[in-house]
Amino acid sequence: MRPNDRKYTKTHEWVKLVGEDVVVGITDFAVQELCSGNEGDLVYCDLPEPGRSIEAGETFGEIESVKAVADLNAPVAGTVSEINVNVEEHLEILSRDPWNQGWLVKLQPRSKALDGAELMDAAAYEAFITASKH
Amino acid sequence: MTGREPWRLLLTWDGEPGWNMGLDEALLASLDPRPTLRFYTWKPHALSLGYFQRFAELEPLARDCVLVRRFSGGGAIHHADELTLSIAAPAEHALFRGEVRRSYERIHGLLARTFADVGVRATLRGASAVRSDRAESGMCFHRSTPLDLVWDERKGVGSAQRRRAGRVLHHGSIKLAASALESGVSALRTHAPGLEPVALARALRATFERELELEFTREEPGPAEQELAARRAPFYRSEEFVRRR
Numbered sequence: 001m002r003p004n005d006r007k008y009t010k011t012h013e014w015v016k017l018v019g020e021d022v023v024v025g026i027t028d029f030a031v032q033e034l035c036s037g038n039e040g041d042l043v044y045c046d047l048p049e050p051g052r053s054i055e056a057g058e059t060f061g062e063i064e065s066v067k068a069v070a071d072l073n074a075p076v077a078g079t080v081s082e083i084n085v086n087v088e089e090h091l092e093i094l095s096r097d098p099w100n101q102g103w104l105v106k107l108q109p110r111s112k113a114l115d116g117a118e119l120m121d122a123a124a125y126e127a128f129i130t131a132s133k134h
Numbered sequence: 135m136t137g138r139e140p141w142r143l144l145l146t147w148d149g150e151p152g153w154n155m156g157l158d159e160a161l162l163a164s165l166d167p168r169p170t171l172r173f174y175t176w177k178p179h180a181l182s183l184g185y186f187q188r189f190a191e192l193e194p195l196a197r198d199c200v201l202v203r204r205f206s207g208g209g210a211i212h213h214a215d216e217l218t219l220s221i222a223a224p225a226e227h228a229l230f231r232g233e234v235r236r237s238y239e240r241i242h243g244l245l246a247r248t249f250a251d252v253g254v255r256a257t258l259r260g261a262s263a264v265r266s267d268r269a270e271s272g273m274c275f276h277r278s279t280p281l282d283l284v285w286d287e288r289k290g291v292g293s294a295q296r297r298r299a300g301r302v303l304h305h306g307s308i309k310l311a312a313s314a315l316e317s318g319v320s321a322l323r324t325h326a327p328g329l330e331p332v333a334l335a336r337a338l339r340a341t342f343e344r345e346l347e348l349e350f351t352r353e354e355p356g357p358a359e360q361e362l363a364a365r366r367a368p369f370y371r372s373e374e375f376v377r378r379r
Contacts, residue, residue, distance in 0.1 A: 011300065036235040044186045044207075059298075064186050066279050068234045068295035069207040132226050 001122060002027065003099050007075065007114045008125035014099070015075035017114060021106045022076060026063070028098050029129050034065040039095035041066045047083040047105060054078060056116060060105060075119060078107030142170040143339060143350035147331070148177035151202045151213070155182070156366035159205060160359035161222035162296060162303040169223035171342060171350070173335040176213040181315065184208040184274070184294065189377045191272035195315055202370045203378065206294035206305045209274035215311035215321070217331040219338070221304040229346070230302045234295060238281040241304060245283060245291060248341040252326040252334075256285040264288055266319045275309070275319040290320030308334065 002008070006016035012030035016023045035041035044064040054060050054074045061072040083105050087093050094102045120128060146157065154174055161170050181199040183192060184207045192210050199212070221241065223230055230237045239258070246256040259282045266288035268276035274292040278284065283291040292307040309321040310329055322329050339350060355363065369375055 033233050036233045046186070062185075064207045065234065067207075067238060067281060067293070068297055069185050069205070070297040071299065073299070133232065 002125060004122045007119035007121060008128075009073065009075045009118060009120070010128060011071075011073045012129075013073055013075050015114060015119070017109075017112060018106075020108065021081055022078065022109045022112075022114070023103045024060075024075060024105050024107060025098055025103045026072065026094065027125075030070075031094050031098055034063065034068060034070060035095065037095075039092040042091035042094060045088050045091055045094075045104075047072075047088060048080050050080050050082060052080045054080065054107065057118070072104065074107070076107065076109050076111070076114065076116060078109040080105055081108050082106040138343075138347050138349040140168050141342075141348045141350050142166065142168050143352045144170060144172040144174075144355060145335065145352070146172065146174045146355075149174050150367065151176055151178070151180035151182070151200055152367035152369070152371035153363055154218070155202050155204060155370035156363035157355060157359065158220050158222075158303055158305070159366055160355065160362040161220060162205075162298055162301055163362065164222060164301075164356070164359060166356065168351075169221065169227055169229070169348075171339070172220045172222075173331070173338070174218050174220075175216070175331050176218070179212070179214040179313075181210055181212050183210050183376065185296075186379065187272060188379050195272075199315075200371070201376045203376050204294065204305065204370075206296045206303065208292065208294040209277050210272050211274045211292050211307050212313040212315040213307065214313040215309070215323075217308045217310065217334045217338075219306040219308070219335075221302075221306075223302060225297060225300050225302050227302075230304075234297075235281060237295070237302070237304065238293065241306070242281065242283045242291070242293070244341050244345060245306070245308070245338070247345070248334075248338050249283075249285070249322065251337055251341075252322065252329060254285050254290075254322055254325045256283045256290060258282070259284045259289070262287075268318075273316055274307070275316045285320050286324065288318060288320040290322070310334070
């Protein structure tokens with residue numbers, strides 16, 4: 001079971017409220033789709049400059065594996081307060097710990113209520129990815 | 135009704151390089167529910183850089199070339215004697231579902247079975263070493279992965295994907311003849327002299343129809359796709375984008 005302390009999107013990002021900020025990352029499923037367990041297959045991650053304002057659903061960055069470039073989409077609207085430069089330099093973190101050390105950006109959210117219609121809890125996300133495999 | 139899945143087939147020969155990339159962006163963003171297979175060629179010939187590639191890596195080669203940057207990743211490709219293809223469909227489509235690796239295996243399987251019909255025995259590289267790899271080259275065809283299609287111990291197809299908003303665009307570049315910028319790579323005409331892009335596209339279309347049980351409708355890009363392609367063409371060949379890194 002994936003962590004139940006956060007919400008998930010259909011494009012495989014997660015978002016978690018931590019104090020005044022929300023933290024955003026990508027799920028283990030997204031990482032597995034991109035690199036099939038070969039952590040060296042992730043080659044580049046481009047994250048936004050702090051201070052940038054982002055709408056819910058907007059692309060805030062991109063991640064490249066050996067064979068695909070994928071957009072990173074904001075689960076909620078807000079202003080980028082911090083990015084995880086460790087991930088940009090050590091992409092293997094995403095394979096090893098996508099839930100904690102592998103966070104990508106922190107946002108000052110426009111609303112702290114993580115109740116957007118597109119956001120799923122862990123059980124709903126589990127059902128979504130199970131359905132998408134068939 | 136035939137019960138076969140409806141697909142669109144687009145044939146856009148001799149496309150201007152920026153427009154070629156603009157139309158692929160439009161296909162990735164398309165609202166048409168049908169998957170699309172597009173075959174195309176380039177006029178003038180052009181060098182396309184991968185989305186994240188550093189321009190400096192290619193600068194010596196780029197001097198005499200028309201340049202664009204792709205929105206898909208990987209190394210640079212010299213689009214000269216080749217057939218280029220793009221496949222656009224939702225990420226949950228059977229061709230793209232699951233790990234990226236699986237979609238490459240499916241698509242490269244279709245290509246390999248088509249190549250067999252023209253006398254070329256192409257296989258996935260797997261763990262084998264290939265003779266076309268060049269450590270210092272920024273060219274796509276000089277870097278191989280286990281998922282690449284090879285024959286004669288050399289890479290012959292360059293592939294990349296862009297995944298955006300629940301859709302996928304798969305790029306494929308199939309060498310008919312090697313260019314001076316891509317020395318030592320495989321090409322179909324080594325085994326199939328005189329093979330032209332139109333004939334190869336016809337053979338690939340037949341394989342897709344037979345093996346995926348689909349039915350193509352030959353169409354032109356829709357008005358919204360045409361508009362986006364024309365609007366974005368200058369961006370893809372702009373200094374700003376070509377030299378973004």
